[in-house]
């Protein structure tokens with residue numbers, strides 16, 4: 001190696017060090033942008049999906065007749081890099097027995113702007129209180145901007161500004177036990 005070549009090599013190396021350092025500083029935030037709860041450099045770590053904190057369950061006998069509606073609170077944990085290692089959020093829900101005999105469960109958080117909606121059985125109350133005169137059965141009704149959801153049709157929005165049905169819970173049956181297993185993925189609303 002001539003003197004000129006080795007000087008060039010030294011200069012190139014000196015220029016590469018800060019570049020490598022900058023790249024190293026940038027890569028961690030980029031990875032966290034792609035997967036926000038990733039541990040630094042732990043690309044293959046466990047799933048960061050929210051998990052139920054504790055089981056919520058009912059028995060079939062808790063639903064003696066169609067349109068029995070039971071409220072519950074579902075707590076789920078989100079991985080966070082705080083001292084506790086997680087954050088707990090509580091999602092209020094309704095479990096409803098449909099006339100078909102199926103039991104369905106929905107988050108009560110309105111997908112419009114996040115108010116907590118009600119289960120309303122009375123046709124007049126839905127018509128006068130929530131501005132929807134065509135209800136032939138109980139509906140979920142939001143008091144904030146009057147969105148109305150048809151429970152029998154998968155929570156379809158039948159009135160008001162809500163952009164989509166409320167989020168659904170997955171239900172598992174274990175004999176006569178009905179377990180609220182997990183919440184459909186998505187934002188809090």
Ligand code: FES
Nearest residue numbers: 110112113142145
């Ligand atoms: S928050 Fe429910 S309709 Fe607006």
